[in-house]
Amino acid sequence: MSAAAPVVSVATGSQVADAGALTAEAYLADRLVAPDEDYALELRDAQRRAVEATLLVATVEGTDGASVVVGTVTLAPYGTSYAEVAEPGELELRMLAVAPEARRRGIAEDLVRAAMRHCVVVGARRLVLSTLDAMQTAQRVYARLGFVAQPHRDWGHVEIHLRVHTWTPPEPPGVLVEQATWPPARVHVTEAGWRVGVSAGVTRRANSAIPLGSGSRGVGAALDEVEAVYAAAGLPSIVRVGRADRDVEAELEARGYEVASETDVLVRDLAQAPAAERPHLHVVSAAAPDDAWLSTWLGAKKADADRALARQVLLGAPADYLAAAVDGHAAGVIRVAYSEDWAALSCLVVRPDARRHGLGRELTLRALEVARSRGARRAFLQVESHNVIAARLYAALGFQPADAYRYRQR
Numbered sequence: 001m002s003a004a005a006p007v008v009s010v011a012t013g014s015q016v017a018d019a020g021a022l023t024a025e026a027y028l029a030d031r032l033v034a035p036d037e038d039y040a041l042e043l044r045d046a047q048r049r050a051v052e053a054t055l056l057v058a059t060v061e062g063t064d065g066a067s068v069v070v071g072t073v074t075l076a077p078y079g080t081s082y083a084e085v086a087e088p089g090e091l092e093l094r095m096l097a098v099a100p101e102a103r104r105r106g107i108a109e110d111l112v113r114a115a116m117r118h119c120v121v122v123g124a125r126r127l128v129l130s131t132l133d134a135m136q137t138a139q140r141v142y143a144r145l146g147f148v149a150q151p152h153r154d155w156g157h158v159e160i161h162l163r164v165h166t167w168t169p170p171e172p173p174g175v176l177v178e179q180a181t182w183p184p185a186r187v188h189v190t191e192a193g194w195r196v197g198v199s200a201g202v203t204r205r206a207n208s209a210i211p212l213g214s215g216s217r218g219v220g221a222a223l224d225e226v227e228a229v230y231a232a233a234g235l236p237s238i239v240r241v242g243r244a245d246r247d248v249e250a251e252l253e254a255r256g257y258e259v260a261s262e263t264d265v266l267v268r269d270l271a272q273a274p275a276a277e278r279p280h281l282h283v284v285s286a287a288a289p290d291d292a293w294l295s296t297w298l299g300a301k302k303a304d305a306d307r308a309l310a311r312q313v314l315l316g317a318p319a320d321y322l323a324a325a326v327d328g329h330a331a332g333v334i335r336v337a338y339s340e341d342w343a344a345l346s347c348l349v350v351r352p353d354a355r356r357h358g359l360g361r362e363l364t365l366r367a368l369e370v371a372r373s374r375g376a377r378r379a380f381l382q383v384e385s386h387n388v389i390a391a392r393l394y395a396a397l398g399f400q401p402a403d404a405y406r407y408r409q410r
């Protein structure tokens with residue numbers, strides 16, 4: 001089995017049966033069920049779960065290059081037969097299982113984080129689960145990720161006491177706070193009130209349109225205006241589609257726009273933010289990015305970006321620019337921008353040769369400290385949903401999913 005971080009996705013094809021076998025195997029290994037019990041059969045029957053509920057699997061690349069299912073979890077909407085305690089609007093997490101040989105590698109956490117993300121994406125108001133005292137490892141995972149015991153909802157049969165835990169997504173910053181901390185060089189406001197960012201292509205965030213209402217002439221007319229603005233600027237049309245923008249999504253789909261990326265908005269409050277851990281790491285903070293900061297952020301991939309424009313986009317909001325120096329050279333950077341009581345963390349990059357030495361973690365911690373010293377009360381950041389490495393880092397520092405959006409591009 002490879003050591004790369006696993007990928008969590010909705011089970012398809014043969015993954016469904018694999019997930020069922022794995023769930024039964026995991027519960028049997030921990031003696032949570034006996035082989036002859038009906039429940040063992042139910043655990044194995046992932047086909048029915050995949051139809052009635054959402055069946056997630058964690059996969060890793062096997063030695064032969066094929067993907068291997070190493071963990072699974074089921075998410076049952078209220079009212080389905082798999083939901084035992086869910087109330088209206090809640091999503092019930094069930095049958096979390098990691099293959100015995102794949103344990104102690106954070107896969108359960110990846111699965112539960114994916115469940116939290118799914119809860120946010122589908123707009124459920126809360127995740128709920130029942131757990132047995134024998135499931136100590138799982139309970140530590142739930143507590144670490146922000147689940148809270150709800151003893152008044154505990155339930156059980158004759159000898160079994162099931163403890164109910166819930167997780168409620170934090171309030172997201174909202175698209176206007178997001179844009180205020182990453183303002184495009186120019187914003188065109190359409191007749192319908194959409195905000196069309198134009199910044200000569202420097203970052204998708206500053207070169208995309210935000211749908212805000214459909215105006216009197218409808219979504220189609222708003223999109224026509226967006227397309228005209230981008231055509232005039234010589235840029236591709238890109239639209240940020242939020243969870244509630246269903247009519248916009250349908251219209252974009254009809255016009256042939258493809259999903260260019262999916263982004264999660266993660267939030268944590270700053271009241272009990274963890275303190276920095278490595279006081280000896282030399283981190284400098286400035287009110288503007290210098291050349292070394294910019295070069296580290298832009299890295300090799302975006303090295304040919306228009307630096308003046310990049311600087312202009314960055315400087316559009318009040319912010320602090322932190323750089324960690326190793327042997328006198330910038331090895332990692334992060335930006336903290338401010339709007340209302342929010343701090344927006346962005347631009348975290350550690351030079352490839354300096355990775356896996358705790359710099360990313362320490363820079364994020366220092367950013368939280370700076371944010372708090374500036375009077376911010378909550379922090380948010382955006383991370384692409386496939387960036388498992390960054391997602392793990394942020395989850396370990398208490399960030400939780402609060403919102404999700406995707407970019408669609410023609």
Ligand SMILES: CC(C)(COP(=O)(O)OP(=O)(O)OC[C@H]1O[C@@H](n2cnc3c(N)ncnc32)[C@H](O)[C@@H]1OP(=O)(O)O)[C@@H](O)C(=O)NCCC(=O)NCCS
Pocket residue numbers: 004005347348349350351354355356357358359360361362382383384387388389390392393396
């Ligand atoms: C994300 C990034 C900043 C992490 O920097 P880093 O200095 O290597 O991270 P750290 O050494 O502080 O690692 C902290 C945690 O990140 C996670 N992590 C880092 N590298 C990982 C890897 N290769 N595989 C799995 N998890 C990893 C782990 O949870 C790690 O904790 P652990 O070491 O206790 O397992 C770096 O990989 C990077 O620059 N990536 C490209 C830019 C990017 O993705 N930025 C985030 C944009 S939102």
